[in-house]
Amino acid sequence: MHELAIAESVVDAVGERVGGARVTRVLVEVGRLTCVEPDALRFCFEACARGTALEGAALEIVEVSARATCRTCGARDAEVDARVPLCACGSADLELVAGDRLLVQAVEVA
Ligand SMILES: [Zn+2]
Numbered sequence: 001m002h003e004l005a006i007a008e009s010v011v012d013a014v015g016e017r018v019g020g021a022r023v024t025r026v027l028v029e030v031g032r033l034t035c036v037e038p039d040a041l042r043f044c045f046e047a048c049a050r051g052t053a054l055e056g057a058a059l060e061i062v063e064v065s066a067r068a069t070c071r072t073c074g075a076r077d078a079e080v081d082a083r084v085p086l087c088a089c090g091s092a093d094l095e096l097v098a099g100d101r102l103l104v105q106a107v108e109v110a
Pocket residue numbers: 070071072073074075087088089090091
C-alpha cells in the first residue's frame with residue numbers, strides 16, 4: 001500500500017511549506033499510472049494529518065489520464081490505458097507526457 005508513504009510525504013512537504021499555518025484544503029493531481037487509489041490516499045492522508053498543520057484539511061484529488069507520444073507512428077497526446085500502456089498502432093515505444101506523477105497543485109491556509 002504505497003498510498004501511506006505518499007500521504008506522509010504530502011503531509012510533510014505541505015507542512016514545511018506553510019510554516020505552521022493551518023491548512024484547510026489540499027489539491028493533488030494524481031496520474032493514473034501512479035496506481036494510487038484515491039479513497040486509500042484520502043484515508044491515509046487523514047491519518048497522517050492528525051496532529052499536524054494539516055489536521056482536518058480537505059484533500060481534493062484530480063485524476064489525470066495517462067497520455068503519451070508514440071515513437072513508432074508519431075501519434076501525439078494519445079490516451080493510454082494505465083494497465084496496458086500501448087499505442088493504438090500496437091507499439092509500446094511511448095514517451096509519456098502526462099499521468100505518471102502525483103503533484104500538489106494548490107494549498108489553502110486558514
Ligand atoms: Zn503508435
